[in-house]
Amino acid sequence: MSVQKSTKVSNNNAKDFKKHTQLRNGKLLEQTDDHIQEVNRKKRDLKLSQILNCTDSDSEVAKNSESKESKEESPWYDNSNSDFLKSVDTKAYRQYDLACERVKDFYKEQHENQTVAYNLQARINFKTKKRDVMTVWDALVKLNVLLDESDPDTELSQIDHAIQTAEAIRRDCKPRWFQLVGLIHDLGKLLYFYDSKGQWDVVGDTFPVGCRFSKRIIFFEFFKNNPDNDNPLYNKKYGIYSPHCGLEDVMLSWGHDEYIYHIAKAQSKLPPEGLAMLRYHSFYPWHQDGGYRYLMNENDAQMLQAVKAFNPYDLYSKTDITYDIEELKPYYLELIDEFFPQKLVKF
Ligand SMILES: [Fe+2]
Numbered sequence: 370m371s372v373q374k375s376t377k378v379s380n381n382n383a384k385d386f387k388k389h390t391q392l393r394n395g396k397l398l399e400q401t402d403d404h405i406q407e408v409n410r411k412k413r414d415l416k417l418s419q420i421l422n423c424t425d426s427d428s429e430v431a432k433n434s435e436s437k438e439s440k441e442e443s444p445w446y447d448n449s450n451s452d453f454l455k456s457v458d459t460k461a462y463r464q465y466d467l468a469c470e471r472v473k474d475f476y477k478e479q480h481e482n483q484t485v486a487y488n489l490q491a492r493i494n495f496k497t498k499k500r501d502v503m504t505v506w507d508a509l510v511k512l513n514v515l516l517d518e519s520d521p522d523t524e525l526s527q528i529d530h531a532i533q534t535a536e537a538i539r540r541d542c543k544p545r546w547f548q549l550v551g552l553i554h555d556l557g558k559l560l561y562f563y564d565s566k567g568q569w570d571v572v573g574d575t576f577p578v579g580c581r582f583s584k585r586i587i588f589f590e591f592f593k594n595n596p597d598n599d600n601p602l603y604n605k606k607y608g609i610y611s612p613h614c615g616l617e618d619v620m621l622s623w624g625h626d627e628y629i630y631h632i633a634k635a636q637s638k639l640p641p642e643g644l645a646m647l648r649y650h651s652f653y654p655w656h657q658d659g660g661y662r663y664l665m666n667e668n669d670a671q672m673l674q675a676v677k678a679f680n681p682y683d684l685y686s687k688t689d690i691t692y693d694i695e696e697l698k699p700y701y702l703e704l705i706d707e708f709f710p711q712k713l714v715k716f
């Protein structure tokens with residue numbers, strides 16, 4: 370595609386996005402997502418402190434060499450030598466009450482509306498809609514503009530979070546595909562400006578639909594008003610699935626994770642572990658709270674390891690350090706091209 374033609378596509382996209390922005394307040398979405406992340410951090414920190422209190426002897430094992438060589442020799446899923454994680458002061462993150470009203474209201478709406486019927490329709494819409502075509506970098510910039518436009522005093526932009534996550538992963542010498550996952554993991558939030566119904570089908574923890582809702586899902590009690598909860602087809606332990614069928618065949622609640630996963634699966638060269646990080650990064654009842662083991666197959670154990678390796682970079686990389694995006698841009702453009710060689714991606 371010529372530069373002129375590509376610029377025209379971008380201009381049209383910009384107009385469309387501008388139109389959608391007037392209808393959607395991106396900053397509110399980000400605030401909700403930030404609060405949800407705070408809750409997830411608190412849950413994880415509580416769990417970590419319990420583990421640390423119980424296993425003093427394990428802390429000796431954690432005292433490994435900090436040399437770059439040993440980091441490079443460690444398998445990519447091993448975070449024990451992570452400089453990034455050692456530098457994180459988890460207590461520095463504001464401690465939200467688990468019942469933070471805003472998060473509670475959000476989950477009430479999400480749990481009542483994420484039904485099998487809604488999920489099937491969302492996937493049909495995704496497959497049949499007219500798609501915007503742009504580069505991954507342009508998509509990151511668009512998302513940034515959309516989410517931050519309504520608040521000029523924003524503390525941290527979406528592109529900062531993308532870069533901070535990717536840079537933390539890069540600093541720990543993780544593979545290039547892992548770094549790219551860090552960069553694009555939240556790009557699916559573009560969905561908010563396309564055909565989402567609200568915040569509840571874009572952000573928040575995800576969970577399977579079509580089978581009994583696990584008590585490990587945050588604010589489980591709100592499922593009582595979800596129509597699927599009374600449907601005998603969907604309210605049994607396995608529902609429409611079979612024991613250990615594998616998560617690949619399980620429909621997870623629709624949101625930014627599913628959205629970017631389907632785009633990357635069809636259009637990128639990311640390995641299965643990278644795709645799993647995209648798809649499951651908000652599936653906290655599974656990767657953090659140990660639920661749904663009865664739906665996993667052997668392959669999913671490997672995917673779980675990958676998602677667990679990614680999760681801390683997402684949760685703890687939001688800091689005050691902002692990077693010079695223009696300076697880093699050439700590195701990330703090359704990285705994007707490596708895994709999206711066709712350059713233009715259908716969003
Ligand atoms: Fe996310």
Ligand SMILES: [Fe+2]
Pocket residue numbers: 530554555683
């Ligand atoms: Fe994120």
